[in-house]
Every structure is written in structure tokens, then in C-alpha cells.
Amino acid sequence: MRIVAAMSGGVDSAVAAARAKEAGHDVTGVHLALSRNPASYRSGARGCCTIEDSNDARRAADVIGIPFYVWDLSAEFHEDVVTDFMDEYAAGRTPNPCLRCNERIKFAAVLDRARALGFDAVATGHYAELRAGSGATTGLVELHRAADAAKDQSYVLGVLDQDQLRHALFPLAGTAKPDVRREAAARGLLVADKPDSHDICFVADGDNAGWLAEKIGDRSPQPSGEWGGDIVDDATGEVLGQHTGTYGYTIGQRRGLRIGRPAPDGKPRFVLDIEPVSGTVRVGPREGLRIDGLSGIRPRWCDTAPETDEPLTCTVQLRAHGAEHAAVLTVRDPAPDGGVEVELLEPAEGIAPGQAAVFYDGTRVVGSATIATTRRAA
Numbered sequence: 015m016r017i018v019a020a021m022s023g024g025v026d027s028a029v030a031a032a033r034a035k036e037a038g039h040d041v042t043g044v045h046l047a048l049s050r051n052p053a054s055y056r057s058g059a060r061g062c063c064t065i066e067d068s069n070d071a072r073r074a075a076d077v078i079g080i081p082f083y084v085w086d087l088s089a090e091f092h093e094d095v096v097t098d099f100m101d102e103y104a105a106g107r108t109p110n111p112c113l114r115c116n117e118r119i120k121f122a123a124v125l126d127r128a129r130a131l132g133f134d135a136v137a138t139g140h141y142a143e144l145r146a147g148s149g150a151t152t153g154l155v156e157l158h159r160a161a162d163a164a165k166d167q168s169y170v171l172g173v174l175d176q177d178q179l180r181h182a183l184f185p186l187a188g189t190a191k192p193d194v195r196r197e198a199a200a201r202g203l204l205v206a207d208k209p210d211s212h213d214i215c216f217v218a219d220g221d222n223a224g225w226l227a228e229k230i231g232d233r234s235p236q237p238s239g240e241w242g243g244d245i246v247d248d249a250t251g252e253v254l255g256q257h258t259g260t261y262g263y264t265i266g267q268r269r270g271l272r273i274g275r276p277a278p279d280g281k282p283r284f285v286l287d288i289e290p291v292s293g294t295v296r297v298g299p300r301e302g303l304r305i306d307g308l309s310g311i312r313p314r315w316c317d318t319a320p321e322t323d324e325p326l327t328c329t330v331q332l333r334a335h336g337a338e339h340a341a342v343l344t345v346r347d348p349a350p351d352g353g354v355e356v357e358l359l360e361p362a363e364g365i366a367p368g369q370a371a372v373f374y375d376g377t378r379v380v381g382s383a384t385i386a387t388t389r390r391a392a
Contacts, residue, residue, distance in 0.1 A: 015134035023067030026139030028074035033185035043075035107368025117173035143187035172372035172382035223262035243293020266364025310383025319348035
């Protein structure tokens with residue numbers, strides 16, 4: 015096949031590109047320029063979209079012996095990922111920008127451009143496995159967890175649909191990360207020991223709250239135009255302190271509350287709820303973070319959608335690299351603008367609206383939804 019290998023400048027995508035070529039495909043390396051000002055994005059060990067990363071990707075392509083190009087997708091990235099991130103925080107939700115980037119950039123914008131140019135598929139360095147369907151999914155492509163559980167990235171790929179999966183390659187599916195690094199060194203790839211990227215690439219200094227204050231500080235939903243408000247005890251309604259912006263908080267947060275006095279029982283307080291319109295941040299004991307149900311919107315199905323209104327026993331993952339929870343999924347409307355209900359058979363903690371719920375049948379990814387509301391456990 016004619017393959018576009020998405021090369022971030024890291025070791026995983028470099029080895030994936032090398033394996034795709036070794037398998038006999040006609041491979042072209044592509045680095046995605048995602049920032050309109052690369053100097054404003056993270057660099058060094060924390061980066062994934064900088065000029066430094068582009069140079070690392072180019073050198074890897076030279077060693078592999080494949081053509082290399084840089085595609086400018088900065089406008090799409092800003093609209094679909096950065097602006098979405100700001101909008102979600104302004105609404106009191108906690109988004110996952112890496113998941114949104116996979117959905118709208120790496121497997122939508124890139125795949126669209128690749129197919130328009132005559133390529134058959136996009137190969138990436140994600141740790142996940144594609145399998146031919148069987149039984150109810152015969153004729154379809156199934157997405158499964160990777161063999162290396164510590165590096166499994168099926169959670170952030172749970173937004174991919176059947177058309178995208180049919181035109182995707184994950185050459186690292188059955189490989190552990192240490193083996194990938196050893197292979198990179200053996201191939202003469204200089205990125206063999208390059209640290210993994212982490213955190214949010216477009217927040218250069220890692221200060222999410224400071225970045226949001228600069229970007230959305232003038233978009234307060236309050237009539238006064240102010241972002242500040244009260245930090246309130248969830249049980250008693252007592253005002254414990256003030257804050258300068260609800261966007262600086264997320265459900266489950268413990269540090270940085272700046273209340274100044276402990277709870278009567280001496281135990282730490284956690285953020286339990288965020289109300290941007292009133293400017294209220296509610297805090298309480300850890301027990302208040304436990305939820306046993308949630309509703310989801312914007313469902314995405316990797317193969318076939320479950321039957322509407324027919325409860326499906328499954329597991330659900332609610333955070334990247336988080337634990338799986340036994341659950342019962344009920345699809346109310348499988349359409350892209352539809353919704354789902356999830357009953358957790360074992361409570362979860364610190365789950366925030368805006369995060370993704372990804373549903374599994376064993377290792378197979380069924381699909382995902384964006385968490386809209388949660389239900390506290392009794």
C-alpha cells in the first residue's frame with residue numbers, strides 16, 4: 015500500500031515508519047506542523063510538535079530511506095483542539111486535548127489529505143492493535159488494547175470510527191516500549207533514547223491555569239465580567255474562600271485550593287463541583303468524589319453500535335491510563351448527536367464532565383462518549 019507515516023519526531027513513530035517500509039509498503043514520512051508559532055509550544059523532552067521535533071523526524075526519515083514532508087495543519091489544530099480546550103474549560107468541563115487531536119487531526123484531517131493525494135492508509139506509533147472482526151463484527155476492523163498494558167493507547171483512539179480504522183496501521187501493536195527503543199538503536203535512529211512527550215503541547219510552561227487565564231480571562235459567563243467567585247463547602251454552604259477563575263480548577267483537585275484552614279475533621283478537601291455561571295467552586299471530603307453513574311453525549315462507535323435501549327455489560331475506562339470499571343452501558347441514541355447512560359458496578363472517583371468514557375468488551379474497544387453529567391454514589 016501507499017502509506018503516510020505520521021512522524022512526531024519521537025521514537026515510536028520512527029520505528030513504526032521503519033516497520034511499515036520493511037513490510038513492503040511505499041512509505042512517505044509526514045510531520046505535522048501544529049503551531050502557528052512553534053516557539054510557543056513545548057520543547058525538549060516535553061515536546062511533540064516543535065521545530066526540534068520536526069528536525070528529529072526528518073533525520074529519522076533519512077535513516078529509514080523514505081521521502082519526508084511537513085504538513086501545516088496549524089489552523090485545523092487551533093480550531094479543533096486549542097479552541098475546543100478553551101471552550102470546554104470556560105464551560106466548567108475538563109477536556110482531553112490528545113484524544114481530540116487523534117479524532118480531528120491525526121485520523122481526520124491527515125487521513126482526508128492522505129486519501130486525496132492517493133495514499134491508502136496512515137501509520138502511527140500508537141500502541142494499539144487492529145484485528146479482523148469475527149462473530150457479530152465479521153467483515154469489520156476491530157480496535158483492541160495493545161500487548162504492552164503500560165503503554166496501551168486504545169483509550170485515546172476510542173473516538174475512531176470504522177472508516178478511519180480501515181485506513182489505519184499501528185505497527186507497534188504487539189511490542190513493548192523497551193523493545194521499541196532497542197530496535198530504534200539497532201536501526202541507527204538517533205531518537206532511540208529520546209524521552210516521551212507528555213502534558214499538553216500547546217501550554218509551553220505547563221501552567222494550565224495561567225495559560226487559560228491569559229487566553230480566556232475576558233470571557234467570563236458572569237454578568238459582572240469577573241471570573242472570580244466563592245469556594246463553598248458542599249455540605250454546609252459555608253463560604254471558605256475566594257478564587258480568581260473557575261477555569262483553574264477541575265473535579266478531584268486537592269492542591270492549590272488556597273482555603274487557608276483545614277476541614278473540622280482535619281482531612282483534606284477536594285473539588286466536587288464547578289459552576290462557571292455563578293462562579294462557585296464546591297469542595298468537600300474525598301467520599302464526595304465517588305460516582306456510580308454517568309450520562310454521555312456524542313457517542314462514537316469503533317465497529318457496530320450496541321442495540322438501542324438494550325443494556326450491555328462491559329467495562330469502561332474513564333481516564334487515560336486509568337483503571338477499568340465494570341459497567342452496564344445503555345445506548346439511548348447511537349447517532350453522533352445522541353447519548354448513552356452508564357451504570358458503574360463499582361464506584362469511580364474524581365470523574366469530571368468533559369472527559370471521555372471508553373467502552374470495552376474484553377480487549378476490544380466498542381466505542382466512546384463524552385461525559386456530560388455524573389451521579390454521586392450514595
